Amino acid sequence: MTGEKRKRRSGVPTIADVARLAGVSPMTVSRVINSESNVRAETRDAVNAAISQLDYAPNPAARRLAGAAQVRMGLLFSNPSEAYLSAFLLGSLDQAGRSDIQLVVQKCDLGDHEREVAERLIRGGVDGVILPPPLCDSPIVLEVLLAAGIPTVVVATNSPPAQVGVVAIDDRAAAHEMTTHLLALGHERVGFIRGDDNIHASGERLAGYRDALTDYGKPVDETLIARGLYNYRSGLEAAEELLDLSDPPSAIFASNDDMAAATVAVAHRRGLDVPGDLTVCGFDDSALATTIWPELTTIRQPIADMSRAAVQLLATMLFDRREAGRGEAKRITLDYTLVRRRSDAAPRRRPSVRGR
Numbered sequence: 241m242t243g244e245k246r247k248r249r250s251g252v253p254t255i256a257d258v259a260r261l262a263g264v265s266p267m268t269v270s271r272v273i274n275s276e277s278n279v280r281a282e283t284r285d286a287v288n289a290a291i292s293q294l295d296y297a298p299n300p301a302a303r304r305l306a307g308a309a310q311v312r313m314g315l316l317f318s319n320p321s322e323a324y325l326s327a328f329l330l331g332s333l334d335q336a337g338r339s340d341i342q343l344v345v346q347k348c349d350l351g352d353h354e355r356e357v358a359e360r361l362i363r364g365g366v367d368g369v370i371l372p373p374p375l376c377d378s379p380i381v382l383e384v385l386l387a388a389g390i391p392t393v394v395v396a397t398n399s400p401p402a403q404v405g406v407v408a409i410d411d412r413a414a415a416h417e418m419t420t421h422l423l424a425l426g427h428e429r430v431g432f433i434r435g436d437d438n439i440h441a442s443g444e445r446l447a448g449y450r451d452a453l454t455d456y457g458k459p460v461d462e463t464l465i466a467r468g469l470y471n472y473r474s475g476l477e478a479a480e481e482l483l484d485l486s487d488p489p490s491a492i493f494a495s496n497d498d499m500a501a502a503t504v505a506v507a508h509r510r511g512l513d514v515p516g517d518l519t520v521c522g523f524d525d526s527a528l529a530t531t532i533w534p535e536l537t538t539i540r541q542p543i544a545d546m547s548r549a550a551v552q553l554l555a556t557m558l559f560d561r562r563e564a565g566r567g568e569a570k571r572i573t574l575d576y577t578l579v580r581r582r583s584d585a586a587p588r589r590r591p592s593v594r595g596r
Contacts, residue, residue, distance in 0.1 A: 253294040254574065256545045262290040266545060270338060311341045313554055314366035316348040316358065316375050320471035321498045323526035324543060328372050328395075331544030335551040343551075348381065350374055350438070358384040368392065368554045372547070374439045374470075376400070391561060393554045395546050399440040405557055406571040407549045411441045414539045414576045415448025415493075416455075418521055421578060422491045423456045425586045427519065431482040431489035433468040433475060433499050445495050445523065464489055468499045475502025483510065483518075490587040491519035497529045498522075500536055504583065515585035525579055534582030542574050549574065 255273075259266040264283060271279050272287040279287075290296075315332055319325040329345065336343040344366055348357040358381045361369065368391040375381050376394035382401060385392045393405035400406055422430045432449045435442030446465070453460050463485060466478035475494060479502060482489055494500035500522030507518045514520050514534055522529060525540035549572050560568060 253296045254545070254549065254572075255296070256542055256574065257294055258287065258290045258296050261294060262286045266548070270334075311555070311558060312344055312364075312366045313341055313551065314344045314346060314361045314364070314369040316346050316361065316369065316371055316381065318347060318349045318375055319373060320469060321496060321524070321526065321528075323497065323528040324524055325372075327526060327543040328547045331547035332370065332551050334544075335548040339551065339555060341551065341555065348375060350378060354378055354380045355384055362388050362390060366390070368558050370395065370547075370550045370554060372396065372550075373441065374436060377438060377440050391554060391557045393550045393557070395550050396541075397440045398444065403569050405550075405553045405569045407546050407553060407574065408441075408571075409541055409546075409574055409576045411444035412448040412451070414523070414541075414578075415445040415495075416452045417448075417578055418493055418523070418539055419449045419452035420456065422493060422519065422521065422584070423452065423458065425491070425519070425584065427489070427491040427587055428458075429461070429464060429487065429489040429491075431464045431466065431492040433466050433478040433482075433492065433494040433503070435495035435499075436469050437467075439470075442495060449493065468495060470496050470498060472498045472502045475499030476506055479503040479506040483507070483512075489518075491521070491584070493521045493523075495523050497524045497526045497536055497538055500538065500583075501528055501532050504532055504534070504536075515583050516588055519584040519587070521584055525577075529579075529581070537578075537580045537582075537584040540577040540579045542576075546574055 255266050255269050259269045264287060268279065268283060269287050272284050317325060333343060344364060346357060346361055348354055369385055371381065371392065371394045373396045376397040386401060393407060394400045395407045398408055419430060434446045450460050466481045468474040468478045475498060478499065479492065482492060483506065492503050494503055500520050503520045504514050507514050512518050522536045522538040525538045529536040529538045553570060553572060
């Protein structure tokens with residue numbers, strides 16, 4: 241089913257669940273929870289009703305921590321997708337501000353002094369660290385943080401050390417659903433642009449693509465799988481590779497919106513109509529998905545909500561550590577949604593233009 245939330249979650253209602261039920265944004269829910277005055281009475285009543293119906297309990301750990309002492313959380317980032325990074329930073333900064341937590345943001349490029357940057361962050365006196373992709377899968381950074389006993393939360397990975405907190409979606413199930421959607425539209429040859437092999441989610445999305453083909457009774461054609469690095473340029477190269485095949489795909493599913501947008505650009509350059517000649521779908525539902533034409537059909541990964549949840553989870557771990565001497569690592573699984581827009585359709589005709 242498209243446009244429906246997946247039943248993949250931790251079992252504990254989130255602020256996103258409350259927002260969805262009340263028909264408002266997560267920020268509005270946060271304003272109600274924090275008793276801010278700039279909320280209409282009927283909206284406040286709808287949010288409170290949703291909170292009551294879901295039995296949602298706002299995380300009090302951050303407030304209790306803030307009352308005890310100034311908390312400093314570190315956030316290391318290195319992401320080739322500016323749209324993803326922007327959404328992640330806005331969500332985490334918003335949640336940190338509402339919880340009176342100081343967020344120390346530091347760039348840390350993979351392969352470029354990862355150890356030194358992580359050690360410098362620790363020396364700066366942070367209480368805990370949040371690692372979005374791709375640093376969530378950096379063995380060097382994780383080794384440094386764990387050796388120093390720094391509570392850590394990783395985002396968008398399902399393969400962390402046992403003592404690390406996790407906020408993620410089910411990437412494999414999401415990719416399986418998108419691939420199944422394309423097959424159900426009638427596409428016989430579905431191309432796939434995989435992500436950076438050093439990121440665990442890339443393998444999960446590739447596995448979901450393969451699973452869907454197998455479940456649909458289709459053979460897995462390795463020539464239809466092109467390598468990408470989650471950036472726009474790698475998407476250009478991967479799309480060229482797939483469309484240069486003697487029997488090119490009629491649909492291409494890219495592992496993120498940046499590479500999907502690049503695929504649309506390559507199709508237009510070749511004189512192909514999207515989606516008339518070529519269906520293109522992405523993953524993330526970043527701002528880029530609705531700033532190109534046609535707007536992208538994509539998997540909505542709640543990036544801002546994931547970053548907010550990471551701040552809340554780390555706050556809980558820090559509070560538990562101060563009160564009980566240890567902070568148990570927990571896993572939070574948020575929902576994803578397949579969002580249909582204008583870039584997908586049933587195959588109507590084979591691509592006929594091959595010029596660059």
